Amino acid sequence: MRFASDNTSGAAPEVMAALMRANEGYDRSYGADTAMDRVTALVRDLFEAPEAVVHLVATGTAANALAIATHCPPWGAVFCHTHAHIAEDECNAPEFYSGAKLVLVPGDHGKMTPGSLTAALATTGEGGVHGVQRGMLSLTNVTEAGTVYSASDIATLTALAKAQHLPCHLDGARFANALVATNASPAQMTWQAGIDILSLGGTKNGCLGVEAVVLFDPAKAWEFELRRKRGGHLFSKHRYLSAQMEAYLTDGLxxxxxxxxxxxxxxxxxxxxxxxxxxxxxxxxxxxxxxxxxxxxxxxxxxxxxxxxxxxxxxxxxxxxxxxxxxxxxxxxxxxxx
Structure with a gap:
């Protein structure tokens, strides 16, 4: 009766089988493996986003921290819920990688509201050169309280951020669970709702250890690659990450x-x-x-x-x-x- 965390479960048989296949023979390293091309094609098809760029890392913390660092300057504020995973469970990794400041936005049941976000936006960035500037919005779905944002909820919040010209990130460690719970499509939950970059979780939902970062604006892709390498998160035997994500996304697994x-x-x-x-x-x-x-x-x-x-x-x-x-x-x- 193991109910402490979905992190304690094993990997799905389909994922393990894919890893065994990836272990045969040789393949190119550092993300140039042939499976990575198929992963990118799968993500683009599933998300109805033909220009999306996909990069893989091994942990959710790396995905979130690198995504935030790529989109928020060190003088910027990252607006997130008071109990967001990036605020309470990542040992300041988002701040370390980005240099940014997390501004905590309240809301019942793990969800910020349009009113609470509006208030946070209004009281940040008004101090000129002496104060932190507005940087980006980060949402979590499924939230840390087990609740979910609908696609409409996300669109409402991102619209407030976009009015301030801010990019928007979605921490989707349990993204598949949120899709199932809301009956939304991947596109509806992300770029169609104003999300610019997604941390797409695999580890909690049957993978051994892989997360995808999906950049819906390819202009930031090269910077992300550089930050991933500089941060020590570019796998040399990358095909083992690709194999997991390919199996995970194939045939609706x-x-x-x-x-x-x-x-x-x-x-x-x-x-x-x-x-x-x-x-x-x-x-x-x-x-x-x-x-x-x-x-x-x-x-x-x-x-x-x-x-x-x-x-x-x-x-x-x-x-x-x-x-x-x-x-x-x-x-x-x-x-x-x-």
Whole structure:
């Protein structure tokens, strides 16, 4: 009963098989491998973006930090949610790589609102040469609270940023889960909604370790390549990254894996609600339930793994995350232990 994180799951069999095929023989290095051309073609087709440029890195932190550094100057502000992954879980890597300042934008349930973003934009960049300037917007989908932005939500927020001539980034570590939860297309969720650069996650959803950075404006592609190399994130045996991403995006595997993860999340949420737990609405694969004292100990004694969180007095709160490999039996055993 492993519900601590989708990072704890293994890699999908299709991805492992692709890695074994990539291990045969020889191929060019540093991103010049033949599979990388196919990855780029897949992304362009899926996103309806024939000029998009795609680069691969091994971690989500590298994807986010390099994407932000490529689009925000060191005197700029990156507007992100108070609890965004780039703010709370990346050890200042975005600031280190970019030199920029994160400006935290509040909002309930992990989502900034048009009002909170408008207020942050209005109070930043007014100090002339003495103050930080407006730099870019970064959104996370699925959010760190397990909620999702619809394509319309994203378009509304990016329009506010674009009015200030700011580029917009989407941290899509769980991008496939957000697509499944909202029934949006990749294009609708990204460039059609005003996103300029996407961190497209693979690791949490069945890959061994690969993330794609998709630049919808090719003008920034060469700078990204230079920053990736300078930052130490250009793999020499790059074909192992390409093989994973190619398998992930081929024949809809990425969406099938996310569909299963989301379905297991909703099965778990429904079961917990039926048994009296309070489970805030979270349509993807990450839940934040509250329950009675003593439940943590009982679940852990039964073999469940999850994160304990701070809760109001007299309650307990947890984070539960399902993955592509979570089974209905896992969920039902957890519910029985509950």
């Amino acid at each position: 990425w969406l099938r894996l996310a569909t299963h993860a989301n379905a297991m999340g909703q099965r778990l949420a429904a079961g917990l609600r039926a048994k009296g737990a309070t489970v805030p609405d979270a349509p993807a694969n990450m839940l934040f339930p509250e329950w009675s004292p003593g439940t943590h100990d009982r679940l852990e004694a039964a073999g469940a793994h999850f994160y304990r969180l701070n809760a109001p007095e007299g309650r307990e709160r947890a984070r539960l995350v399902t993955s592509w490999s979570t089974t209905a039996e896992d969920v039902d055993r957890f519910l029985a232990a509950f």
